[in-house]
Amino acid sequence: MSFNEKHLKKVRREVESMGVRVVFKNNRGVIIILPPGVDKGFGLKEALKLLDVQGFVAAIGDSKIDQELLEVADLRVVVADADQEVKRIANYITKKKEGEGVMEAIELLLSF
Template identity: 45%
Template structure:
């Protein structure tokens, strides 16, 4: 069983499309998901994914950087029970420091934040220019593990990404794949680097899997 776990922004969707997934890419993923498993693993909130990915029906969604899992219409919160109390105290500290932020269902988002800061009861995950504040030990990789356990699915995991917060996803993968537009440090960690950017790169990967040419058919970086 092949299990593909793909980031969304700059991996499935392109910035020039305002991160709305193209119809042909969504259709390819939907078709693939009828044969194998495909998970969208993103830092984004569920409400935004409904706007950015209309018509996309993967096997499951790992949202908010692994802190919110949606499979079979079931939502799973990947956070300790005291997290929301901790989250409020972190928010107060951010306000005192004058750092604008917003809440997802679970995590805290800080846009265009380059400052260094740490919290005793939380971790900060970078994603290019932005940051996400999460419960300890919560990341894309842990979210994927929960989704697979919930569905009782086993197989070869292929993780696809482009930026720093995809590193934890790489850790749980049998094959680490970077799209062509990935950051250099992500390409250096990948087993394979695709020829194409964004969603076109993911379609390239799915075609290789479906044709039986993966992993031999992928360009090794």
Template identity: 40%
Template structure:
């Protein structure tokens, strides 16, 4: 694959990718400094299932090119917000899903767009009725319910459209909800702490875990060495 290393976009997951669980997902100053440095030369987007209000608390000082949040359903870029779903999601579908969850007595929370369910990552059979109105994505032991046709990959492609970006995408992730991110990437990077299924489909697995793994990749790109090490056909 011919890559123009002057025209790239790094799309990185947040939890267990940019920030680690041991620090309660508060991002390290080392990672903040490197991402901010990188974002002055290249495009860097944070692609996460989290809500913006939590990112504001956990990623203080981080200044990526854009935030693609709630698993691809919201884009924050250039002081604007873009919502990637139809009006029917708010007017009908989400209310139907909430009714089903209430009947199941499930513990859930509602974001700007998506619904988060705690502890249902291994109980998907109980949620099958929801698929009439939305789609379910697993993230380790938890689940997220999104509008149909929305995922992390869709969010990144919409960002490309909004910015007119024509270059290549390097995606960095660790877990199940990063499959969609990897699907639209030219180069797939798994951090060292990623689940085995993500490592198996990755083009590169970093030596270091979490944010230090992301720093590892960004340093190689900034130094001009990353392209020499990648051989993708």
């Protein structure tokens, strides 16, 4: 579930009143609610297991919520306008921003 951060206090109160354990993550002003221990890195690991995929894994991200995903990948690509936290762990930073940066990364990967 995700929502605008201006609703965080109200949503947090509601969730706490239900006694549900969750983690709130801020993704550039959008709050995401996840079960404890679940993140994009966990999702990638589970997908790789489920699909029985082995070998070189590349991931592309732009924000702190992508950090765990990038840490699982062999090649960690971030776009030019990515948050500093993920730029620090990147193997490659695109020259272009946002979707154009994603296209740059995909074109680079396909050239190998």
